[in-house]
Amino acid sequence: MLEAGRSTGGGPRGPEQPRGSEEPTPLSDEIRSKWADTWYRDGEFILKDADGNDLVRVPNTEANMRHYNGGPIDNIAATEARSLQAINKALREASKPEFHTFEEWRQADEAEQQARGRRGPRMNRVYSGKDRERMQHNLGKEIESREMPEATLNTFIGRIGRVANSEDTRAILDELKGFPLKSAGDEAGRVEKPRYRLKSDGTHELVPPNAAELENQKRNLRFRLNALKGNSAFTEAVIGQWEESIGDARDDRAIQAISDGLAAFEPKPSEPVRRTERVSVRDRLVEQVRSLTTITDAERQRLLDRIPGLRGFKSIKKFRKDLDALLDREPGGAGILGSREEVAGAVEKVGDTHVVRSGRTTRLASLEEIAAYEAARTVPPGPTAPTTPAAGPGTGPIAAPSAPEAADPGAAITPDEQERRRRALLDRLKRRHRGGAEAEPAAAERRTEARTEESKILDPKKFKFIRIPFGNDVGWGTPWEVFYIHPDAEPGPDGKPRHFSVEEVERIKSGGGSTESPSVPELLDTGRDTEKKKALAFKPENYIGIKPKSIREIAANPRDQEAFGKLLASLTDNSPDILSRAATEGNLTQEERQLIRYAQYEHAKRMKQWEWLDKEIGPNHVKLSMKRNPDIDAAVRLNDSETNNFDITTKVWKNELLHLAMTDHQAFQRVYAAHTELKDLRERRSHRKWEASVHKLCDRVGVEPDDYEKMFKLDRGDRVATRARVVESLRGDLGGMGRVVGALGVTRWRANRVMKEADRLQRLGTEGDRWISRPTSWTLRDINTHLATITRTMAQTIGDEEKLQALTKAAMLNESVRLGRDTGPKSLEAARAGYREAETKTFSDIELKKIFDRDKAFARTADGRGWEGMNTAERTDWRDNSWNPPEARQGNPKGGMWAQIARRFIEWLFGERKKSLPVT
Amino acid sequence: MTTLSPQEIGAIYEKANALMVAGKSEDARAYLMEQLPQLPEDLRNKIVVELLNEAVQEELHELQTIDDIQEEGMAAAELLEELKKKKEKEATT
Structure with a gap:
């Protein structure tokens, strides 16, 4: 009957419009218990049992539709019925067979999907x-x-x-x-x-949450974008791009990517918006054009007309070059507004960096120039800001009259002098970077005074906690902006109440009174404390999918052993004692046990992340550094080459990362996050498009794509110098017979092609379609940011591999030592003195043998055998690779590259000496 | 290439160290670069890493400065745009 019911009639198979009735037809308990399916025919619902037999017919009322159509699950019946109506409607329009029940359709659909092989069973989805x-x-x-x-x-x-x-x-x-x-x-x-x-x-x-929620998120993003319009990086065109991206966003991932991108430009609650001094650039160009006396009014107007058409740094640079040429023709050029000073090299502050512009070029300012600039700024605190030229002579950008190099503007800077300045600047930057207070005592003093004053003024009790939502929680980031305000605090630069971060308020409440960011040492200490707190509040449920290794497993693998020792040493000064008791199943306190468990889980988690990085990181990082720095290129090539794809250096980098993972969690997380973000960014369409264009261009010209920056980011205003650089660069890539062939004209031929492309890019650059020559898009900018994060972190930490190495081994050998950063010399002089001492500290053979005999009692193989159970090869391996007695260890100097190199020498020499000790 | 004995390597270290202690870091650097090819590979690798570290740090600061300069360039472009609008407004009024 049912089959006949299915096939009868040519009209709609789904239920017709239900007739009004408030209550469903009641069913007996027996029928309800047997009811397994519902069919519809001739204006009635037919309830069937599991074998397909009819149980009862009920009329097609609205209540019956809700309760009985589709199947015996009340809460989905109505939904499925509606879905079935929609499905059948679509099927009718497509002249395809319809279905009587939703379940029937679902099974047919699933069978069809499986037949196509597009997915597995519907209800058992295999996770990606x-x-x-x-x-x-x-x-x-x-x-x-x-x-x-x-x-x-x-x-x-x-x-x-x-x-x-x-x-x-x-x-x-x-x-x-x-x-x-x-x-x-x-x-x-x-x-x-x-x-x-x-x-x-x-x-x-x-899946986007729903249209309304998505729209709400977009509205939030637009609001944040509007707030950034004061930022100099957000030109009209850039804002247009952002708005387009927001409009195109279709899912949470896109929303989150845009949100993260905006967050990179948004000021932190505690730091004011950094605004570039914008008036100076406009005024300078216009005023300089107006001040010209050797040109006609028509020429002047033409120049002025060019100014609005300038786009970006490079076009402005070109304009300035033309302007400089005209200024040079001026009688008594020194009187022209700012021009002579600029040719001589005037110091300007760009953000936190001092640069010297000399018309055609911009370079970093030397220490002396910076000192003179700062002195000139502070002594006459009048309205003549350095970047606000007035209408009279000598009021342009303030030069450095007292600086030696400014005394003779025309004198050429010798390479030695340039190198000296570069070193001086780097020293200053390093000092500033490593410890603000040490590097800039005056500034630090001022900050301290300000902090003290503020802490005296601000009553900690009056801080008011503010929590503002700025987005919906989609499982990606913080949806709340959290900060404090204080009624007595000075307003921020925008006139709004100043925001204090939670950390700042805590510091003020505890009497620290600081409203500045903590210095690097403070951060390190805080990080360590945080780690320890996390360890003591350890919860295994936070480590889903992480399988920790046992202490025995860790001890069996040298890499794990070293990594774990470093991790534990970064958590507590007492790691040697804890480890030895853990290994011998001695008594551990609850706190120590928790510390060990936390370390086990963290060790497994960080190792997992590092293994991901190990796969991701390739020789490109080394290559990038080499391409940009001839010194490092020469140094790396001594040991490594393209032939082995820079295997050695890449491996060393990876080892440094592993060390970082265990010793500085925050820094490692930054690197890890930067790498994951980088991977995502590089897969974006805009970046792939840009990269493809670069490859196409480089293929056409015959240069390596890696050399794109070097070849085409040139000073296009100076073709002679540009060509010289191109030729030099091309020759540098040649070797052996290539040099001979190059000398015969191949280099010149390739240089011509490169120059042709450079000219073409320049033409494009002035005609509007210059996307390939743009210095950055926001994707590229993000990539640069992440690369800089990786580079900065590596630069700060790479020299510290030995910082905890001694401690690690000491921990395994049951010796008590303090962290290197607590015991090492604090200055370069102290480090040098330490090395002088170390140099003279030589052991007699007898002494060395005695130390060796003492330590070998603690030697263990992976399976737990002691010295007596080891064979000769194992003993030799332990002596050469594991044994590092505390008597021979150096401290932890912070003297920079030279101190580290000296340490490498001493270690190597000691390593050679160890080999003389007998192992049998 | 001849293999240096530990004593000879010790002598190289001592000379470089003496230059460094005397404050002649540039001389020490030049001397070390000169001797680098002769050093054993493992020691050389470690020294190269230190040099790499130094170079990366320099590069970083240069990148930051370039970023700053580009930022100012963008600001300049924006202001010039404003100037253009202002001039156009003046021209129309």
Whole structure:
């Protein structure tokens, strides 16, 4: 009957418009218990059992439609019925067979999908990498919200780590329902609904929350973008790009990417907006043109007309060059507004950096120039700001009359002098970077005074906590802006109440009175304290999917052993004692046990991240540095080459990263995040498009794409100098017979091609379509930012590999030593004195043998055998690679590159000496 | 290339160290660069890393400065745009 019912009639198969009735037709308990499916025919719903037999017919009323159509699950029946109506409508329009029930359609649809091979079973979705991580995170939150014994908790953690598909997830969730919630209102414990959906091609995409929510997020982004309009980097064109991106955003990922991009430009609550002194540039150009006396009015007007057409730094630079040529023709050129000073080299402050512009070029200012500039700024604090030229002579950018190099503007700077200035500047920057107070005592003093004053004025009790939402929580970032305000505090530069960060307020409340960012040492200490706090509040449920290694496993692997020792040493000064007791199953306090467990989990987690980096990082990092710095290029090439793809140096970099992972978590996280972001950015369409264009251009010209910056970011105003640089660069890439061939004319031929392209780019640059020659797009800028983060972190930490190495080994050998940064010399002089002492500190063979005999008692193989159980090869390996007695260790000098090189020498020499010790 | 004995390497270190202690860091650098090819590979690698570190740090600061300069360039472009609008407004009024 039912089959006949299905095939009868040519009209719509779905239920007709229901007739009005408020209550559904009542069913007996027996029928309700047997009811498994519902069919519709001739204006009635037919309720059937599991075998397909009719149970009862009910009329097509609205209430019956809600309750009985589709199947015996009341809460989905109505939804499915509506869906079925829509599906059938579409099928009718497509002249395809219709379905009587939603379930029937669902099964047919699933069968069709499986037949196409596009996806697995509908209800058991296999997770991709990110889905899996997200689901594990959600499950972790769920178990965190439930009361259960620790052993059960650990079992769940292990199972969550193995979750691979939705069936696993459901099984775990079902079991978790048997455990009570820690508190009824625990919002944090709830599992977030997955926001991914399966696409027809088998991949996943983020599901936008809904149109209204998405629009709300976009509105927030536009609001934040508007707030950035005062930022000099946000020109009209740039803002247009941002607005376009916001308009195009279709999912959470895009929204988050834009939000992160904006956040990079937004000021921190505690720091004022840095505004470039903008008036100076406009006035300078216009005033300089107006001040010309050797040109006609028409020429002057032409110049003035060019000014509005200038776009970007390079076109302005070209304009300035033309202007300089005209200024040079002026009688008594020194009287022309700012021109002579600029030719001589006038100091300007760009952000925090002092530069010297000399018309055609811009270079970093020397220490003397900076000192003179600052002195000139502070002595006459009048309205004549350095970048605000007035209408009279000599009031242009303030030069450095007392500086030696400014005394003779025409004198050429010798290479030695240039090098000296470069070194001086770097020293200053390093000092400033490493410790603000040490580098700039006067400024530090002023800051301290200001802090003290402010802490005296501001009553800690009057701080008011503010929490402002600036977006919806989509599981990606902080949706609240959190800060304090104080009624007695000076308003910010924009006239609004000054914002204080939580850390600042805590510091003020504790009597520190600081409203500045902490110095580098403070940050390190804070980081360490934070780590320790985290360790003591350790929760295994925060490490879903992380499988920690046991102490024995760690000890069996030299790399893990060293890494773990470093990690533990970064958590506590007492690591040698704790480790030895942990290894011998001695008594550990609850706190120590927690510390060890935290270290085990953290070790596994950081190793996992480092292993990802290990795969991602290639020789390109080394190459990039080499391309930009001839010194390092020469140094690396001594040992490494293109032939082995810079394997040695790349490996060394990776080892340094591992060290960083264990010793400075914050720094490592920055590097890790920068790498993950970089990977994402480089896969974006805009970057791929730019990169493809660069490759195409470089292929056409016959240069390496890596050399693009070097070849085409040239001073286009000076073709002779540009050509000389191109030729020099091309020759530098040649070797062997290439040099001979190059000398015969090949180099010249290639240089011609490069110059032709450079000219073409220049023409494009003036005609509007110059996207390939743009210095940055926001994607490129982000990439540069992330690269700088990686570079900066590496630069700060690479020399510190040995900082904790001695401590690590000491920890494993049950010796008590303090951290190197606490015991090492604090100045270059102290470091040098330390080396002089170390140099004279030589052991007699007898003494060395005695130390060796003492330490070898602690030697262990991976499987736990002692010295007696080792064979000769193992003993030799331990002596040469593991043994590092405290008597031979150096401190932790902070004397820069030379101190580190000296340390390398001493270590190597000691390593050679060790080899004379017998192991049998 | 001849292999240096530990004593000879010790002598290289002592000379470089003496120059460094005397404050002649440039001479020490030049001397070390001159001797670098002769040093054993493992020691040489470590020294190269130190040089790399130094170079990276320099590069970083240069990059920051270039960024700053470019930022000012963008600001200039923006202001010139304003100037253009102002002039156009003046021309129309």
